[in-house]
Amino acid sequence: MALLITNECINCDVCEPECPNQAIFLGAEIYQINPDKCTECVGHFDEPQCVQVCPVNCIPVDPAHVEDRETLFKKFQRLQAQAKAPATPGVSS
Ligand code: SF4
Numbered sequence: 749m750a751l752l753i754t755n756e757c758i759n760c761d762v763c764e765p766e767c768p769n770q771a772i773f774l775g776a777e778i779y780q781i782n783p784d785k786c787t788e789c790v791g792h793f794d795e796p797q798c799v800q801v802c803p804v805n806c807i808p809v810d811p812a813h814v815e816d817r818e819t820l821f822k823k824f825q826r827l828q829a830q831a832k833a834p835a836t837p838g839v840s841s
């Protein structure tokens with residue numbers, strides 16, 4: 749599952765630099781998680797790093813993005829491949 753930041757977030761900025769996938773970003777009002785990038789830290793750590801550091805426990809699993817560990821690991825592999833790939837291919841003319 750990807751995780752979700754609830755509106756209890758106090759914008760403390762602690763979680764964003766801890767995410768190994770750069771999935772956390774500051775939204776219009778509070779921090780948010782991009783479910784396409786969140787692997788629940790699978791592939792990097794045993795536990796979700798954002799949950800470990802959040803002082804107000806406002807990062808539950810996102811019921812709209814239920815994924816098993818194998819799916820999360822495939823997402824991790826895809827993100828790794830994208831990170832290693834050269835710049836975004838341009839549109840050929
Ligand atoms: S669980 Fe891990 S990958 Fe997902 S947002 Fe938190 S730190 Fe990032």
Ligand code: SF4
Nearest residue numbers: 757758760761763802
């Ligand atoms: S650690 Fe928790 S309270 Fe702090 S910015 Fe992240 S989600 Fe919000």
